[in-house]
Amino acid sequence: DVKVTQSSRYLVKRTGEKVFLECVQDMDHENMFWYRQDPGLGLRLIYFSYDVKMKEKGDIPEGYSVSREKKERFSLILESASTNQTSMYLCASTLQGADTQYFGPGTRLTVL
Amino acid sequence: DQQVKQNSPSLSVQEGRISILNCDYTNSMFDYFLWYKKYPAEGPTFLISISSIKDKNEDGRFTVFLNKSAKHLSLHIVPSQPGDSAVYFCAAFQGGSEKLVFGKGTKLTVNP
Numbered sequence: 001d002v003k004v005t006q007s008s009r010y011l012v013k014r015t016g017e018k019v020f021l022e023c024v025q026d027m028d029h030e031n032m033f034w035y036r037q038d039p040g041l042g043l044r045l046i047y048f049s050y051d052v053k054m055k056e057k058g059d060i061p062e063g064y065s066v067s068r069e070k071k072e073r074f075s076l077i078l079e080s081a082s083t084n085q086t087s088m089y090l091c092a093s094t095l096q097g098a099d100t101q102y103f104g105p106g107t108r109l110t111v112l
Numbered sequence: 113d114q115q116v117k118q119n120s121p122s123l124s125v126q127e128g129r130i131s132i133l134n135c136d137y138t139n140s141m142f143d144y145f146l147w148y149k150k151y152p153a154e155g156p157t158f159l160i161s162i163s164s165i166k167d168k169n170e171d172g173r174f175t176v177f178l179n180k181s182a183k184h185l186s187l188h189i190v191p192s193q194p195g196d197s198a199v200y201f202c203a204a205f206q207g208g209s210e211k212l213v214f215g216k217g218t219k220l221t222v223n224p
Contacts, residue, residue, distance in 0.1 A: 004155070009153075031210055033211075037150075040121070040216065041216060042118075042201065042214050042215060042216030042217045043156070043201060043214040043217075044214075045211060048210060048211065050210050056210070058211070090155050090156070091155075092155075100146065100158050100161065101158070101212060102158070103148075103155030103156045103157070104155050105153075105154055105155050106153065106154065106155050108153070
């Protein structure tokens, strides 16, 4: 069974703080993704990575950066958190191509 | 521009009846389609998929139909159960791409 874990289920941060969201997958998947989910907007792709140290912007990369130093770990970084980044953040991975993505449980981030 | 559209934000059905969730797409290059189910405070889980070379795929109570000429797919759940209450996301994939394109989701409520 594929397992995708995210470092925190719930997180509360203050405006201007630097925030790190971590995602780890245990199935040697090539591709990893970060999404945010907001009511009425569905799942929006922030960044994805198809290999170690490789990254590509998704649909809404502004205000975010990512890091993939090891194959199993993909980090999402909010350089200076803002209230409009309050959201549910979902990490996913897949072996190759888009195929079936396996999602982590999500991190509910609140920025005050 | 939304390439995958779920025009009904919500759907309510009685237990035991059929639930039909609809999805339209605009990109004729999509060749693989998936449905994901998401409970609150959890990550989406893969439900069922269909390749563009097929027009139907069935898995237990869940059947997905694909009408390529209309660029339309639907998910049928028969019989619906209260545990099916969740948000359902339609997603599409184009061969050679690394990304899934998601719709905005339909919230299904199955009433006992």
